[in-house]
Amino acid sequence: MKKEFQLQLSPEEAYNPVIFQETLLKKAGLPLDSKDVIARQLKRSIDARGRQVKVNIQAELFVKEKPTPLIEHIDHYQNVTNADPIIIVGAGPAGLFAALRAIELGVKPIILERGKDVRARRRDLAAITKDHIVNPDSNYCFGEGGAGTYSDGKLYTRSKKRGDIRRIMEILVAHGATEEILVDAHPHIGTNKLPKLVADLRNSILEAGGEIHFDCRVDDLTIEGDEIKGVVTQDGEKIKGLGVILATGHSARDIFHLLHEKKVLIEAKPFAFGVRIEHSQNLIDRIQYHCAVDRGEYLPASAYSLVTQTQYQGKQRGVFSFCMCPGGYIVPAATSPGELVVNGMSPSRRDSKYANSGIVVSVELEDLPNYQKFGPLAAMHFQADIEKKAWKMGGETQVAPAQRMVDFVNKRVSSSLLDTSYQPGLVSVEMREVLPDFISQRLAIAFKAFGGKMKGYFTNDSQLIGVESRTSSPVRIPRDRESFEHVALKRLYPCGEGAGYAGGIVSAAMDGERCAEKLIAAYVHK
Incomplete structure (x- = not known):
C-alpha cells in the first residue's frame, strides 16, 4: 500500500x-x-x-510494498566505435551531454578538450591560487567538465522543459550524484563531488566507443564553401566529422577571434558585469531564517536572490545577484595571464563560514560606445580591459582588489579588509578606479536597495571583491531557431553558454542534447 x-x-x-x-x-x-x-x-x-x-x-x-525507483532504468550505452563520427569542441556539460546523446542515437562522438582531465587539472588550479600562475588552457574555466566542475554545482534552471530537466538529473544520478537532487527545489552537487561525477560521465563515453582528447585545443576550422568539414588542432592534426558541435564555454576568446577572422557570422551580446560580495554565512542565515544566533542543526546554509532596477544618466538597468554560493569560497577564475577574474563555488555540505554572490549590472551594447569599433567582439574587449585593470590594481598578481560595502558606497577606501575565503589574498583599493562609472554608480544604488530588502545586508561587515565578469558569453554565435544550425555555415552547431544559448549546468546539458539530436537528424539519420 x-x-x-x-x-x-x-x-x-x-x-x-x-x-x-x-x-x-x-x-x-x-x-x-x-x-x-x-x-x-x-x-x-x-x-x-x-x-x-x-x-x-x-x-x-x-x-509492505517495495518503492518504485526514483530514476527510470538507464540502459547501457551501445557501442559506437565504428559508427559515423561527429566532432564536439569542449568537454563541459554541453559537450559531455551532447556526446552521450550522440551515443544513444548510434553516432560516435569525438570530443576535443583544450584542457586537462579532471584529476590533472587540479595542479593548475593550485598553481593559480598559490603561485599566481595562470595556464591559459587549464584553469577554473577550461578543462574536463568546464567551469561547472569547480563550482557550486547548482542544478536549477529557468527552463520550463520539465521532462528534459528530469532526464538530465537522472543521468547525473546514474553517474554518482545523490538522489537528493531529484527532491530539493534548489538542488546542487558541490565542488567536492563534481570531479568524480565528471570522470564517470567520461568513462561512459569511452566505454561506448566515443573518443575524448585532452590537451587538444582547436586552432583552426576546415571550411569548404558554406560547410564546415572539420577542425585543426594545435598540433596541426586535421580531424573530420559529419558535423561540429561548438561547445567551448563563455571564456574561449580565441575561438571568438577565430570565427571572426574566418568571417563566420557572430554577434556582440549583452551580458552582466560586477563584483563578488562576501558576507559571513552566519549573518545571511540570521537575516534569512530570522534567527538570533545561528540556523541550528538541521537547516542548510541559506541563500538569497536579489534584483533591483537602477536609473543612471537616463538609462534603466537591472542589478542582480548571480551564482550565489552559500557556505562557499571565492576563487580566481582568470583564463589568461595579465587578467583578474573571480567566481564562487561551494562544497556539497556548504559548510564554509562565508557566503558569496556575484552582484552584477546588466550591460547593453549601447553602454559601450568606445568599443563599437570592435564590431561583434565589442563586449568581449570591454570585458577583457576591465579584467586587465583589476589585475594591475591587485599588484599584477592574482591578489584581488577589494573594498568594504559601505565604504564603497561612501567613496572611501577601506582602512582594513575582512577575513576572506579568497586564498590568493585581497588588497584595499577604491573599486571605482577599477569599475567603469556606469557600473559602480549602479552598484552603489543597488546595495542600498538590497539593504532595504534584506535588513542587515548593507553593512561594512561585507566586502566587494572584483571583478565578476564571466557571467555569460559576451558573444552570440547565431543559429537557426528550428534546426540549431549556424545561420550561414552548414554543419556547425553553436551550443551552450559560449554560443549564448544556456546559463548553467542543466541548461547547457539540455542544449548539448538538442544540438546532437538536430545534427544527427540532419546529416546522419536522413
Missing part, C-alpha cells in the same frame, strides 16, 4: 530521517513501531517567509 502526503514540517521533522518517518506514520495513523514501512520524500522546499521556518514536503509512505 502506498500513501501520499503534502506536509509543512519543522526543519527537524523534515531533515532528520528517523523523526521524518515517525511524523509520516503519525499522519497515516499507523503505530510508530510499524514494520515493513518506508518513508520517502519526493519534493522539498524551504519556506522562510514567516518568523518560523517551515519545510514544504511532498512525500510517499510505502507499507
Whole structure:
C-alpha cells in the first residue's frame, strides 16, 4: 500500500530521517513501531517567509510494498566505435551531454578538450591560487567538465522543459550524484563531488566507443564553401566529422577571434558585469531564517536572490545577484595571464563560514560606445580591459582588489579588509578606479536597495571583491531557431553558454542534447 502526503514540517521533522518517518506514520495513523514501512520524500522546499521556518514536503509512505525507483532504468550505452563520427569542441556539460546523446542515437562522438582531465587539472588550479600562475588552457574555466566542475554545482534552471530537466538529473544520478537532487527545489552537487561525477560521465563515453582528447585545443576550422568539414588542432592534426558541435564555454576568446577572422557570422551580446560580495554565512542565515544566533542543526546554509532596477544618466538597468554560493569560497577564475577574474563555488555540505554572490549590472551594447569599433567582439574587449585593470590594481598578481560595502558606497577606501575565503589574498583599493562609472554608480544604488530588502545586508561587515565578469558569453554565435544550425555555415552547431544559448549546468546539458539530436537528424539519420 502506498500513501501520499503534502506536509509543512519543522526543519527537524523534515531533515532528520528517523523523526521524518515517525511524523509520516503519525499522519497515516499507523503505530510508530510499524514494520515493513518506508518513508520517502519526493519534493522539498524551504519556506522562510514567516518568523518560523517551515519545510514544504511532498512525500510517499510505502507499507509492505517495495518503492518504485526514483530514476527510470538507464540502459547501457551501445557501442559506437565504428559508427559515423561527429566532432564536439569542449568537454563541459554541453559537450559531455551532447556526446552521450550522440551515443544513444548510434553516432560516435569525438570530443576535443583544450584542457586537462579532471584529476590533472587540479595542479593548475593550485598553481593559480598559490603561485599566481595562470595556464591559459587549464584553469577554473577550461578543462574536463568546464567551469561547472569547480563550482557550486547548482542544478536549477529557468527552463520550463520539465521532462528534459528530469532526464538530465537522472543521468547525473546514474553517474554518482545523490538522489537528493531529484527532491530539493534548489538542488546542487558541490565542488567536492563534481570531479568524480565528471570522470564517470567520461568513462561512459569511452566505454561506448566515443573518443575524448585532452590537451587538444582547436586552432583552426576546415571550411569548404558554406560547410564546415572539420577542425585543426594545435598540433596541426586535421580531424573530420559529419558535423561540429561548438561547445567551448563563455571564456574561449580565441575561438571568438577565430570565427571572426574566418568571417563566420557572430554577434556582440549583452551580458552582466560586477563584483563578488562576501558576507559571513552566519549573518545571511540570521537575516534569512530570522534567527538570533545561528540556523541550528538541521537547516542548510541559506541563500538569497536579489534584483533591483537602477536609473543612471537616463538609462534603466537591472542589478542582480548571480551564482550565489552559500557556505562557499571565492576563487580566481582568470583564463589568461595579465587578467583578474573571480567566481564562487561551494562544497556539497556548504559548510564554509562565508557566503558569496556575484552582484552584477546588466550591460547593453549601447553602454559601450568606445568599443563599437570592435564590431561583434565589442563586449568581449570591454570585458577583457576591465579584467586587465583589476589585475594591475591587485599588484599584477592574482591578489584581488577589494573594498568594504559601505565604504564603497561612501567613496572611501577601506582602512582594513575582512577575513576572506579568497586564498590568493585581497588588497584595499577604491573599486571605482577599477569599475567603469556606469557600473559602480549602479552598484552603489543597488546595495542600498538590497539593504532595504534584506535588513542587515548593507553593512561594512561585507566586502566587494572584483571583478565578476564571466557571467555569460559576451558573444552570440547565431543559429537557426528550428534546426540549431549556424545561420550561414552548414554543419556547425553553436551550443551552450559560449554560443549564448544556456546559463548553467542543466541548461547547457539540455542544449548539448538538442544540438546532437538536430545534427544527427540532419546529416546522419536522413
